Amino acid sequence: MSDTATTTVEVNGFSCRVWTKGNGPKLGFLAGFGGLPRWVPFLDELARTRTVIVPSLPGYPGGGLGHTVLDTHLDWVLAVRRIVEKAGLAGADLVGASVGGAFAAELAAIFPGHVRKLALIAPFGLFDEADPAADPWAQRKDHVAGLMCADPAKWEALVAPPEGANSIEWPIEMTRASEAAARALWPLGNTRLEKRLGLIEAPTLVLWGDRDAVLPPSYAQKFAGGINGTTRVRTVAGAGHLAYLDQPEAVARTVLEHFS
Amino acid sequence: MKLMWFHLMPYTELPDDFNKKHPSVWVDIHSSLFDPRRAHHMYNDFMDELEYAAECGFDAICVNEHHSNGYGLMPSPNLIASSLARRTTDTAICVMGNSLALYNPPTRVAEEFAMIDCISGGRLIAGFPVGSPMDTCYAYGQNPSLLRDRYYEAHDLVKRAWTEKDTFAFSGRFNQQRYVNIWPRPIQNDPHPPIWIPGGGSIETWRWCAEMDYVYCYLSYYGYKAGLTTMQGFWKEMEKLGKDRNPYRAGFLQFVGVAESRQQALDLYTEPAEYFYGRCLHVDPRFALPPGYTTEGTQRAGIEGMMSKAANVANPATKAALKATNMKDIVDGGYVLIGSPDEVIEQIRHVGTSLNVGHLMLLLQYGNMSKDTTKYNTRLFAEKVMPHVKDLFSGWEDKWWPKPMASGQRAAVPAFRPQTVAAE
Numbered sequence A: 001m002s003d004t005a006t007t008t009v010e011v012n013g014f015s016c017r018v019w020t021k022g023n024g025p026k027l028g029f030l031a032g033f034g035g036l037p038r039w040v041p042f043l044d045e046l047a048r049t050r051t052v053i054v055p056s057l058p059g060y061p062g063g064g065l066g067h068t069v070l071d072t073h074l075d076w077v078l079a080v081r082r083i084v085e086k087a088g089l090a091g092a093d094l095v096g097a098s099v100g101g102a103f104a105a106e107l108a109a110i111f112p113g114h115v116r117k118l119a120l121i122a123p124f125g126l127f128d129e130a131d132p133a134a135d136p137w138a139q140r141k142d143h144v145a146g147l148m149c150a151d152p153a154k155w156e157a158l159v160a161p162p163e164g165a166n167s168i169e170w171p172i173e174m175t176r177a178s179e180a181a182a183r184a185l186w187p188l189g190n191t192r193l194e195k196r197l198g199l200i201e202a203p204t205l206v207l208w209g210d211r212d213a214v215l216p217p218s219y220a221q222k223f224a225g226g227i228n229g230t231t232r233v234r235t236v237a238g239a240g241h242l243a244y245l246d247q248p249e250a251v252a253r254t255v256l257e258h259f260s
Numbered sequence B: 001m002k003l004m005w006f007h008l009m010p011y012t013e014l015p016d017d018f019n020k021k022h023p024s025v026w027v028d029i030h031s032s033l034f035d036p037r038r039a040h041h042m043y044n045d046f047m048d049e050l051e052y053a054a055e056c057g058f059d060a061i062c063v064n065e066h067h068s069n070g071y072g073l074m075p076s077p078n079l080i081a082s083s084l085a086r087r088t089t090d091t092a093i094c095v096m097g098n099s100l101a102l103y104n105p106p107t108r109v110a111e112e113f114a115m116i117d118c119i120s121g122g123r124l125i126a127g128f129p130v131g132s133p134m135d136t137c138y139a140y141g142q143n144p145s146l147l148r149d150r151y152y153e154a155h156d157l158v159k160r161a162w163t164e165k166d167t168f169a170f171s172g173r174f175n176q177q178r179y180v181n182i183w184p185r186p187i188q189n190d191p192h193p194p195i196w197i198p199g200g201g202s203i204e205t206w207r208w209c210a211e212m213d214y215v216y217c218y219l220s221y222y223g224y225k226a227g228l229t230t231m232q233g234f235w236k237e238m239e240k241l242g243k244d245r246n247p248y249r250a251g252f253l254q255f256v257g258v259a260e261s262r263q264q265a266l267d268l269y270t271e272p273a274e275y276f277y278g279r280c281l282h283v284d285p286r287f288a289l290p291p292g293y294t295t296e297g298t299q300r301a302g303i304e305g306m307m308s309k310a311a312n313v314a315n316p317a318t319k320a321a322l323k324a325t326n327m328k329d330i331v332d333g334g335y336v337l338i339g340s341p342d343e344v345i346e347q348i349r350h351v352g353t354s355l356n357v358g359h360l361m362l363l364l365q366y367g368n369m370s371k372d373t374t375k376y377n378t379r380l381f382a383e384k385v386m387p388h389v390k391d392l393f394s395g396w397e398d399k400w401w402p403k404p405m406a407s408g409q410r411a412a413v414p415a416f417r418p419q420t421v422a423a424e
Helices: A041-047 A073-086 A098-110 A141-148 A152-159 A169-185 A219-226 A248-259 B036-055 B077-087 B107-120 B133-139 B147-163 B203-212 B223-240 B262-280 B296-311 B327-332 B341-355 B371-388 B418-423
Strands: A005-011 A014-021 A026-030 A051-055 A092-097 A115-121 A204-209 A231-236 B002-006 B060-063 B092-095 B124-127 B168-171 B176-180 B195-199 B215-218 B250-258 B336-339 B359-363
Touching: A005 A073, A014 A041, A026 A041, A026 A098, A041 A051, A041 A248, A051 A073, A073 A098, A092 A098, A098 A115, A098 A169, A115 A248, A141 A152, A169 B296, A204 A219, A204 A248, A219 A231, A231 A248, B002 B036, B002 B092, B002 B371, B036 B060, B036 B077, B036 B371, B060 B077, B077 B092, B077 B107, B092 B107, B107 B124, B107 B147, B147 B168, B147 B176, B195 B203, B203 B215, B203 B223, B203 B296, B215 B223, B215 B359, B223 B250, B223 B336, B223 B341, B250 B262, B250 B341, B250 B371, B262 B327, B262 B336, B262 B371, B327 B336, B336 B341, B341 B359, B341 B371
Parallel strands: A026 A051, A026 A092, A092 A115, A115 A204, A204 A231, B002 B060, B002 B359, B060 B092, B092 B124, B124 B195, B195 B215, B215 B250, B250 B336, B250 B359
Antiparallel strands: A005 A014, A014 A051, B168 B176
């Protein structure tokens, strides 16, 4: 990430980290469960042909304690809108994964001018009692990696403390990312997004890892069926819930094709 | 010292192979294990035991709240407390307590506690726990990241509902009520019933209790040895805040089994203790730590504590060591105090003085202990132990104890004689 610029934007009095890399038309990425405690290869893939802009969500790594003032879903959606605007992403193509996917879908539905084309990677927001999602906040510690990624080592590498990391603050930041997701989505991940999917006019890619252990791949059809704009569903082989960690190249290729 | 008799109301017939076949006693314990007709007898036995403890002269009888829990059959402790208010006369009734954030609106707690206080003639101790992760976040679906803020706001609302004289509007972050005006009102209105806070070992809770002048209760199942560090931390913090060492600022839970001799105590209490520490505490760890439930300050202190403990070799009270399920380790660890009356007297005096705790909450029923054994344990404690430990802390005033109506002013509760009525 040598040529990556790190800046911050301020929302509700809390600063959020924004990473920028590459050239070409802007492309925003809102990360999934766990956020981005470090740069990941998926972003490099996107940055080959696009200017990749990656703002942190409140409470996620780089997002400080911004989640602590967000009490309702409306608070969250408006905070994400302001972060996206301040990061210069209003009107750009937007990729949202997992937790970030739930908010990317909300932006496209409620503020259609903010999103040119949309790519959703296993987004939260719906819940089907007949095909329930796993509970990511009720897991034994050693099960989390296998739940998030098809290759558990990919998750382990994401959250492992880098050399020189503060041994007290690092685990607290990792827990905070999970708390922020819980604060927005507890207990089922159901934000009643179903009611607003019909407002999404942007051409949308719905992408799912075929080994997603959190959100059943059947949810892809529920999103596609509800969204009003042109929708394509793609499944990525050998990928779990955080498909962009498991298969960075395949996921980036599919996303870039959709945006081209 | 106040001796308080506490009941958890455990389901007493979990199968021998429970731990092998079932992942958790809490949250997703299977409904097929619950026989309502057996529970009919359990509830009635448990309520008999609480009433018996009151007859034996304990200072208080205590109930608490759990949900989806095989060792705690009181989703609503208030139901039990209201019945106890009618079947006891002078004993304090300690509801330990109502998890404030679970009530919508929280004024429900102000109302029900006021009812219990009125029915009992002002004998209520009002416990306000945050509630365990299993109860609040998993069984009741509360958001762990919002739970504490909701709790503190609910506390403010309940307290105002008890103390403000006129109808008021409450515009909170989580609760909005146009007309707050509870009827009935508590008898204890100077300014309100005593508020006690059961909590873990967080500095934030200690400071809050000190600021509000509430009793802090450490309700661990692991006894006085493991509780020593926490209570020492509590008193150190009180000293820092300029508070005195009045032992009645604190409450502590302790399991006890007393018999004629130590051997007889082992014979009587091994099975129920092993049932409790084996089956009842068989909780799936996936329900232990919802993110956000533990504040970052407490997480930080915990990580720092673990590091310093690791550096200072083993501390017997570290959580990793708290796994004993056989009687020898249970007793050696101090989870359950056992022995002859003289041996128990010595241990209770040691617990009281070493932890500096004026409110000792005793579990004399645990696990699958039968009603007969429970009554034996209760009576022997009341007759042979209580008189020799009550004098502890006699120099201190308990400012946090209920102030009931004078007994001569209270309603006469007629004896309950269903047989007589049937005969007529």
